[in-house]
Amino acid sequence: MNENHQPAKAAGTRVIKVDPESEGQRLDVFLAANISGHSRSHLKRLIEENRVLVDGVSVRASRKIRAGESITVIEPEPRPAEPLAEDIPLNVIHEDRDLIVIDKRAGLVVHPAPGNPDGTLVNALLNHCTDLSGVGGVLRPGIVHRLDRGTSGVLVVSKNDRSHRHLSTQFQKHRVDKCYLAFAARRPGARALADHDRFDTLYGRHPVHRKRFSSRVESGKRAVTEISVLGRFNAEDWQAVKLEIKLVTGRTHQIRVHLSDAGHPLLGDKLYGGRVTRMLPRHVLPDRPALHARSIAFVHPASGERVSFEAPVPLDLTRLEEALRSASR
Numbered sequence: 001m002n003e004n005h006q007p008a009k010a011a012g013t014r015v016i017k018v019d020p021e022s023e024g025q026r027l028d029v030f031l032a033a034n035i036s037g038h039s040r041s042h043l044k045r046l047i048e049e050n051r052v053l054v055d056g057v058s059v060r061a062s063r064k065i066r067a068g069e070s071i072t073v074i075e076p077e078p079r080p081a082e083p084l085a086e087d088i089p090l091n092v093i094h095e096d097r098d099l100i101v102i103d104k105r106a107g108l109v110v111h112p113a114p115g116n117p118d119g120t121l122v123n124a125l126l127n128h129c130t131d132l133s134g135v136g137g138v139l140r141p142g143i144v145h146r147l148d149r150g151t152s153g154v155l156v157v158s159k160n161d162r163s164h165r166h167l168s169t170q171f172q173k174h175r176v177d178k179c180y181l182a183f184a185a186r187r188p189g190a191r192a193l194a195d196h197d198r199f200d201t202l203y204g205r206h207p208v209h210r211k212r213f214s215s216r217v218e219s220g221k222r223a224v225t226e227i228s229v230l231g232r233f234n235a236e237d238w239q240a241v242k243l244e245i246k247l248v249t250g251r252t253h254q255i256r257v258h259l260s261d262a263g264h265p266l267l268g269d270k271l272y273g274g275r276v277t278r279m280l281p282r283h284v285l286p287d288r289p290a291l292h293a294r295s296i297a298f299v300h301p302a303s304g305e306r307v308s309f310e311a312p313v314p315l316d317l318t319r320l321e322e323a324l325r326s327a328s329r
Contacts, residue, residue, distance in 0.1 A: 003120060004062075005288055007256075008315075012074065012075030012076065013072065013073065013074050013075065014035075014072070014073050014075075014314075015070055015071070015072050015073075016034060016035075016070070016071045016072075016073070017068070017069075017070055017071075018030070018065050018066065018067055018068060018069045018070075019067065020067040020072065020110065021169065022034075022065065022067070023065065023066055023067040023284035024064055024065070024125070025064065025065055025067075026061065026063070026064060027047065027052070027054065027059060027060070027062070027063045027064075027065055027071070028040060028043055028044050028047060028061040028062070028063055029060055030049075030065055030071075031043045031052070031073070034114065035073065036267060038161050038165075039161070040275075042161070046074075046075070047059075047060070047061045048061070048111065051073065051074040051075070051076065052071065052072070052073050052074070052249055053071070053072040053074075053076075054069050054071055055069050055070055056070075056072070056251065057136060057208065063117075068159060069194050083112045083118070083120070083122050083126060084118065084123060084126070085087065085123065085126035085127035085251050086118060086119065086123040086124060086126070087124075087127050088108075088119065088121075088123060088124035088127065089107065089124075090102055090121075090124050090125070090128055091103040091104075091309065092167060093309050093310075094309055096302075097159065097160075097302075098158065098159055098162070098163040098300070098301050098302045099157060099158050099159055099163050099167070099264070099300075099301070100125065100128075100129065100141070100156075100157050100158055100159065100223060101154060101155070101156050101296075101309045102121065102125075102155050102156075102157065103152075103153065103154060103155075103311040103312075104121060104147055104151075104152060104153060104154075104155045104156070104293075105152055105314070105316065106150050106151065106152040106244050106288045106316070107149060107150065107288065108120070108121055108124075109121065109149050110122065110143060110146045110147060110155070111143055111146065119158075119323055121155075122141060122188055123156070124182070125141040125157060126141070128140060129159060138181075141157045141158070141159065142154070142157060142158030142159070142160075142161075142163065142164035142167075142168075143157060144157070144164060144167040144168050144171055145154065145171055145176075145250060147293055148253065148256075148289070148291075150268075150269075150288035150289045150291070151238070151288075151289065151291045151292070151293060152291075152292045152293070152311070152314050152317075153180070153292045153293025153294060153311045154293050154294070154295060154296045154309050154311040155296075156292065156296060156298070156303070158298065158308070161312075162302075163301040163302070163303060166299075166301035167301060170299060171235075171250065174248060174249065174325075175298065176296065176297070176298045177246070177295075177296065177297040177298070177308075178245055178246065178247045178250070178254060178293065178295070178296050179245070179294050179295045179296075180222045180243075180244070180245040180246075180247070180268055180291060180292060180293050180294060181243070181244060181291075181292045181313060181317065182240070182242075182243045182245055182255065182259070182290055182291045182292070183240060183241070183243070183266065183267045183286075183290035183317070183320055183321070184240065184243060184259050184264040184265060184266050184267060185238065185239070185240050185264065185265060185267055185273070185276055185279065185280060186238075186239040186240065186241070186245075186263060186264050186267070187263040187276050189263070190262065190263020190264060191262075191263065192239075192245075193227065193229055193241060193262070193264055195228065195229050196226075196227070196228050196229075197226075197227045197229075197262075198224070198226050198227070199215065199223070199224065199225045199227075199258040200222070200223075200224045200302070201215035201216075201222075201223055201258070201261075201325070202215065202217050202218070202219065202220040202222065202223070203215055203220045203221050203222065203249075203251045203254065203257070204217040204220030205217075206222065211254045212253070212272065212273070213251065213252060213254075213257050214257060214261065215257055215258055218256065221249075221251065222249060223249050223251045223254050223257075223258065224247075224248035225245060225246075225247060225248065225249075225254060225255060225258045226245070226246045226247075226248060227243050227244070227245050227246075227259075228243065228244045228245075229242070229243060230242045230243060230244050231284045231321075233324040233325065233327070233328040234328050235302065235327055235328045238279045238280050240267065240280065240324055240328075241264065242321060242324075243259075244294075248288075253271075253272070255291060256269055256271070256272045256289060256291070257272060259272075260272035260273065266289040266290050266291055267280065267284075267285060267286060267289075267290040267320065268285055268286035268288050268289050268290050269289040269290075273289075280327075281327055282325055283323060283324075284320065284323045286316055286317070286320050287315075287316075290317060290320060292311070292313060292314060292317055293304050293311065294302050294310060294311060294313070295308060295310040295311070296308065296309055297309075298316070309322065
């Protein structure tokens, strides 16, 4: 493939010359192989919108290309995102032209949804980021993973299609290292967690409670969680643990479910903890699940280097640990 480096005819327009080796390929396959930063579905949509011309003529995605033909790709201006930009304070750990890493506070919803149409991380990013180049043809930040509303900690967001595709692939192939800090209570009769433990289960919707997930399902996706006990707190009528947790897979509520199903729900987790976490003194309990995304490591989509970022332990969990230590003496 030889790309014509003459000045573009219009903003977002590029011209590609078909080389002999590419003759006979489908148009959409050829474009996907030779234009980085765009998914095949996005390129196919451009073809359907007559924004891809072969020697000046619009054709189908299945059209077989010939050597010497000129393919013109006309990118539309990114459409404004539907969520509105809002001036919401953000704790930025790192930012460059390809991505931004945020230390998300507990209570902040990541993405607009029914019940949370605004006041989200996406609304904040639309206000903060002045260099979004568009993801999927829309001016929006690319959410490649999420944290539950009550979970604090490090979260990476892409700024463009190339970064979004690169990071999404790493998450899909489990090449992203995510480490969490958590505090959990032990249900009466539950086995004590080993110093190092691993949950490898099927995972899916709870058969009865549709807002919950479960690892006790007959069919579903695989979920793998690895834990290490960093500290144990024992009182006369309750026990708790401080945990380091590494996610091998990233299912919704995965940490909360695996720990709860093992008899050790997160402190403060009203959905999966119920009455168990209320066994502890009221002043000890946090008002959200005691879970913090402490660090993340991945290959940077632009530099190709492996990078890592860490979010400091928030004050409420620091105070929680102090209260557990004091109450267990």
